[in-house]
Amino acid sequence: MFYALAGIPLGLVVFQSIGERLNTFVAFVLKNLKKGVGMRNTEVSETNLICLISILSTVVMTQELPPSPSTSAGTTSTLFTIASSLSQP
Numbered sequence: 001m002f003y004a005l006a007g008i009p010l011g012l013v014v015f016q017s018i019g020e021r022l023n024t025f026v027a028f029v030l031k032n033l034k035k036g037v038g039m040r041n042t043e044v045s046e047t048n049l050i051c052l053i054s055i056l057s058t059v060v061m062t063q064e065l066p067p068s069p070s071t072s073a074g075t076t077s078t079l080f081t082i083a084s085s086l087s088q089p
Contacts, residue, residue, distance in 0.1 A: 023049060 027044045030052060034042040 026052060
């Protein structure tokens with residue numbers, strides 16, 4: 001119980017700090033990208049950051065993971081065959 005009382009607030013502070021650092025880095029990259037493209041207004045707004053992070057999050061979450069080397073296709077098909085034979089009367 002004592003560890004939770006100290007650890008949960010400390011974890012929140014650490015995650016907030018990490019988020020602020022990532023936000024600063026993304027703003028720096030976005031500002032330089034706007035300069036490189038030749039935009040007049042290189043100021044990075046919160047809306048720009050929210051849109052960029054939303055797009056990146058969507059791309060990351062929709063990627064398919066490669067199959068695990070420890071799991072082979074034969075094992076999966078064998079398990080499916082066993083499960084389907086058990087469900088039949």
